[in-house]
Amino acid sequence: MEVAIPQPSERLPGIAMAGFGQRVPAPLDIAMVAHPSVTLLVDLNGGEGLVYDAHGRRERGSAVVGLLPGDLRIGSRTTEAGQCLQIRLSPVVAAAVLGAADELVGEVVPLDAVWGRDAGRTEDRLCAATSWDERFAIAADILCRRLEAAPPLDPEIAAAWSRIRAGRGQVRVDGLADEVGWSRKRLWSRFRSRIGLTPKRAAQLVRFDHAARLLAAGEPAARVAAVSGYTDQSHLHREVKAFTGATPTAVARAPWLAIDDVAWPASLAGLPRPCSTFSARDHSHRVGA
Template sequence: MAAFEVPGRIEGGLRVVPHPAVMLVLLVGTGRAGVDDGAGRRLRRSLVAGPGFGSGGAVRAWGEDVTCLQVRLSPVAARAVLGASPADLAGGMVALDDLWGRDAARIGAQLAETPTWEGRFALAEALVARRVRAARAAVDPEVAWAWERIAGSRGLVRVEQVAADVGWSRRRLWSRFQAQLGLPPKRAATLVRFDHAVHRLAAGDGTARVAADGGYFDQSHLHRDVMAFAGVTPATVAGEPFLTIDDVAWPASGRLHTGPAAPRRN
């Protein structure tokens, strides 16, 4: 979990860099905020976005005096929390009230009435836990294991090996994985690998070293992947403010708070 306070206006919009998680954004307070999906759709409400949201580099977040809380959910857990499969998001975004109805507005009001970020984190954590306990639907254990294997390897494991390890055919793993998590396993591995690579670039590591350590054939291969996912070159993506939310702040003029239960990155 992370919370953002951005005084003033986000000039030009902030590029949303794809991430291998389902993103739940809860708006707090009366500031103006929204997300443009690059295809003519704009949401000004709390929203949910699927894994890889922002691919191509055209998605922008914008607003003025923005206060929001972001929860990143593993695709494996997202179905239980949201009451909908990540596959229903198809890599795009939906308004939270389309999924939760009046509960979305009620939760937003509770967050606004809570005076501290510690209290808001606790409220969000309790919300997630409550929805998980009440959920009936779950992904296949083989799919969950496959996701953890891909994420744990930083996207470097071969899909054929994952299928063999769970005792499924490649076709069966591909079908179940995409139906339940919203993207095929090879795409998931590519996205996880990209995410690790661009965070290393943002941390200041050189392109050649990132390409070699990240399983890319060469720097040109890394360049193509970064362009496909982020719409910019590796040199440019290294300075994207959206990538700093895990460890530093977003954006530089704003303030970030990380939740006490935030998982450690792989």
């Protein structure tokens, strides 16, 4: 697997991208781990490279993965080396770029179902690009224009989400309303209507994400529970099981998390470096294994 990442940029806060390509045709079947973002998976093989299996149905082509997608597996065909552009949108950004984030919770839908008629043209432009640099530039330009054209989101909702993320889910959610200057009822209602989760559930997801990455980095479950804000190791076990259906030990070995070491370095700031099977090369901001 080869992974490409764009140069660091502050042009699009709340958006991260990575390109994935198989060097040789090979079976690929990876279970996705819940993450506090809405994910766009853009198939760069004309709708024939990416395969996803969710809710008992098997689909091909580009897709949008909402928060808490459940039992989702991502794969590719074995007859050709596939390529895929993955774009992570914070729920706040997703609400603007896609026009909705709440309707996507627990769902995996084709890209054109939420992107509209521009989905095909976007895919064609990305497929025709001859380098990852060009693809990242195309995607950044399109996302920037969609953000600029979108109506602004309530700053109180954005501030509440930012506070939850900054605290790695360890926040007093009852105090969020006071921090943003809204009543608790108003914040809960507006937050859920735009993000799709209550502030409490959003904090649980962010806390789980932090814990999962510590587990993937090789940290003992007991320590992960202590530093991530869980009551004890049993509490961590229950939460991990609820989000993934797997044990903390299994999540620690998840290939989806192992690749984060190189694909999403910004999300790992301040965390131990995972013991990944992927190695980095210092040229053209491309990494591979």
